[in-house]
Every structure is written in C-alpha cells, then in structure tokens.
Amino acid sequence: MSNEAAWLREATADLEVGPAEMYKLEADEVLVKVSAICLNPIDYKVVKQAIFPLQYPTIVGWSFGGVIEELGSSVTSFKVGNRVAAMQSPKMRSKAEAGGYQKYALADPATLAKLDNNTSVEDAVASVGNVATIACALGSTSFMNLDKPPVTSDDSKPNPSNKDKKILVYGGSSSVGNYAIQYAVQAGYTVVTTSSPASHSRVEALGPIAVVSHKQSEEVIVQELAAHGPYARVFDTTGKQEVGSILTKVFGKKGGSYTGVISGGTPVELPENVERKAGSFPFELYKPENAELNKWVYEKYLPIGLASGKIIPTTVEKVHGGLGAIQGALERVAAGEPGKKLVVVL
Structure with a gap:
C-alpha cells in the first residue's frame, strides 16, 4: 500500500503530484482511503494567494471522503470499511502533510461523518464544509x-x-x-x-x-x-x-x-x-464551547439530513483525472460558478 499526494511545494506554486509517506496513526486518528475531494474557494486562496502561513512543502485540502482504512487505538465510534466524509480539523491542519489532497488522508473523528449507504460520498464531501459553516454561524x-x-x-x-x-x-x-x-x-x-x-x-x-x-x-x-x-x-x-x-x-x-x-x-x-x-x-465549530453543536452536526444533522433528503446538496460536478486534475479545477473555482461544487474523484 503506497500513498501519493498533490503537493504544494512553496507559496503560490502550482500543485505537483508525487509520492507521500503512509501515516502511523496516533490513538485518536482515522486513516481514510480517499475517493472524493471537494474544492472550496478557500482551497484556491490557500494555494494561490497564501492567505495562511504554512510550513512548506505541504498537502492542503479541507473536505474529502472515502472509506476508513485504519483506526487509531482509541477510536470506537467508527469501523474499518465505513463510508465517511471529513472536514479537516484544526488539529489536523497543524500537520503539514495532513490535508485531503492525497490517496490516504488523516481524519479527526470529531469532524468525521459516517454516511448512509444511499448517500453518495461526492454529495457528502460537497456538503460537509458548508454545513459546518452554517451550523456554527447560525447555531452557535x-x-x-x-x-x-x-x-x-x-x-x-x-x-x-x-x-x-x-x-x-x-x-x-x-x-x-x-x-x-x-x-x-x-x-x-x-x-x-x-x-x-x-x-x-x-x-x-x-x-x-x-x-x-x-x-x-x-x-x-x-x-x-x-x-x-x-x-x-x-x-x-x-x-x-x-x-x-x-x-x-x-x-x-x-x-x-x-x-x-x-x-x-x-x-x-x-x-x-x-x-x-x-x-x-x-x-x-471545533472550539470547546461549541462541542455539543459540533457533535450534533457530524453525528446527526449532516449524515441523517443527507440520507433523509432534509438537506438538499448543492449541485455537484465530478472532475475526473485524479490528483492531477486538482490544479485545473482550482482555477475554475477561482473563476466562480455559483451554486456548484467541483469534486475531484480518485
């Protein structure tokens, strides 16, 4: 089992696809075999405008999903093989190589949603970042x-x-x-x-x-x-x-x-x-004062809302071509296509 990632070698550079190490999990981490990556406006701003200070080279990517490959020793709320959608948490963001633009990505159980079999991973990854945003803005x-x-x-x-x-x-x-x-x-x-x-x-x-x-x-x-x-x-x-x-x-x-x-x-x-x-x-949403709201979002509102049809996902366009397609898709995100999410499929 080998890993590969779309690397950001330096600030504002184009992404480069290359080998990446496989992770040794900490007790409270989950390893996801990534099948879908959602591209958000913030992704472009981080890659091409360097709006956050980062340690380079790095792997970015906030919203991704797939199937759980491995669990840390203290993780009991998920199982290997679960279909999931993840939002990169502040904890994971602090790790230079923990973003979603790779074949195997780390996830924080606190920002991981288990998906119903009838919910597409693409719809879920297109929704997870926006749902976390509005639930905090409107509900906190x-x-x-x-x-x-x-x-x-x-x-x-x-x-x-x-x-x-x-x-x-x-x-x-x-x-x-x-x-x-x-x-x-x-x-x-x-x-x-x-x-x-x-x-x-x-x-x-x-x-x-x-x-x-x-x-x-x-x-x-x-x-x-x-x-x-x-x-x-x-x-x-x-x-x-x-x-x-x-x-x-x-x-x-x-x-x-x-x-x-x-x-x-x-x-x-x-x-x-x-x-x-x-x-x-x-x-x-990840802050301690919002812990109850965060738990509700990832364990109930997002997964059940999508499965029941209460949450209507924004329009999703699948982008084929794997990790190498991310750079071109980011340029489209920057150009702006209201009401649509681009999701790169691996």
Whole structure:
C-alpha cells in the first residue's frame, strides 16, 4: 500500500503530484482511503494567494471522503470499511502533510461523518464544509444563536414563534447560502434572501418568502430588503465590502449587527453603529464551547439530513483525472460558478 499526494511545494506554486509517506496513526486518528475531494474557494486562496502561513512543502485540502482504512487505538465510534466524509480539523491542519489532497488522508473523528449507504460520498464531501459553516454561524451562541432544525421524527418541532422572526441570508445562490436557507427554514424561521436572476427558481425552491435580485442597483436592493424587514438576524455569505454597505443602509440610523463569513480579501469597513461578527466557522465549530453543536452536526444533522433528503446538496460536478486534475479545477473555482461544487474523484 503506497500513498501519493498533490503537493504544494512553496507559496503560490502550482500543485505537483508525487509520492507521500503512509501515516502511523496516533490513538485518536482515522486513516481514510480517499475517493472524493471537494474544492472550496478557500482551497484556491490557500494555494494561490497564501492567505495562511504554512510550513512548506505541504498537502492542503479541507473536505474529502472515502472509506476508513485504519483506526487509531482509541477510536470506537467508527469501523474499518465505513463510508465517511471529513472536514479537516484544526488539529489536523497543524500537520503539514495532513490535508485531503492525497490517496490516504488523516481524519479527526470529531469532524468525521459516517454516511448512509444511499448517500453518495461526492454529495457528502460537497456538503460537509458548508454545513459546518452554517451550523456554527447560525447555531452557535457566539453568533446568531438560532434554534436547530429537527432532523428525526423524535426531535421537537420548531418553536411556533420562530415564524415571526425574519432571517436575512444575503447570497442565497451561493453554496453556503443554499445550506443556510434550508437550516433556517427547517428551524421554523421566516427567511428572506438574495440571488441572481439565473438562480432565482433554484433558491426559491428552498423555502424563503422572498428572493431579491442582487443584480439590481444598490438603491433598489436596499429598498426591497428593507421592505421585507425588520430582521431578527442577518447572515452574509459573501464577506464583501459592498454587502456590508448594503446591510448598513438596510439597518438605517439605528444600526445593527450581522454575522458574515471571512472572504480572505480586504477587511470590511463599517460605521460605528454596525457590528459584524465573523469567523472561520468550521474551525470555530471545533472550539470547546461549541462541542455539543459540533457533535450534533457530524453525528446527526449532516449524515441523517443527507440520507433523509432534509438537506438538499448543492449541485455537484465530478472532475475526473485524479490528483492531477486538482490544479485545473482550482482555477475554475477561482473563476466562480455559483451554486456548484467541483469534486475531484480518485
């Protein structure tokens, strides 16, 4: 059994496919034989823009899945042969060669989801990073603190009063927006969102009461969003300065606060009466204060949600060609294809 990886030899370099060592597992680690790797916008930014300090040469890759090949001695919640989807945890990120761009990758049991036989690994790896993001942003007490949606018939139904609380999801046609809308709607909240006209019908099918075109002028967007408000919580899936400007105007003179993703670009500048809560949400989810929420996401919400159809995955395009296809696919990710995830299959 030999390993191979797509190596990042130095900052901003192209990936190079070459041999990699097989890992000797620590007690609390899992070795996954990788069959699918999801390419996220952050992957491109790490590879080509060097937004994080890394030790080179390194193997990157945040979302991957396949079949468990080997278990550490203390891992009891999984078995060899389980089909899984993984999100690289902060613990694994600290290891230079522990990313997902390889044939055999290390996984942290705390950020590993066991998949139903009817759930495709490709759908799961396309979902895992975004689901971790929105569950933390919307569900953590440090951020929006919304109720969790019911996943099984044994779960309590949504609080009826939630329907009186409007949630604005800016960027509903994005992959993150796709999952955020579903989460909030299924938790019983009334959701307003934005989308391009091309994605309007797809976004509308997720259940928001209104879908505002973000291709309009800023003035019209502000007017339409304000007319649908006020909002109990606001989530920006873009991390863009222009969206911060729009939300500031929607809030008006009283100001307000919103939760937003970190885009890796120029920091968003806001007036003093507007607060933006931002974070690298999958890694925020891993923090001790979110331990219960993290466990729920990986053991229940993601696997059961996908198996039952409660979570509708974003559109997946399979990219063939193995590890050597990652570099070209990353260039496509950088170009942007809203509402779609590229998944490299091995």
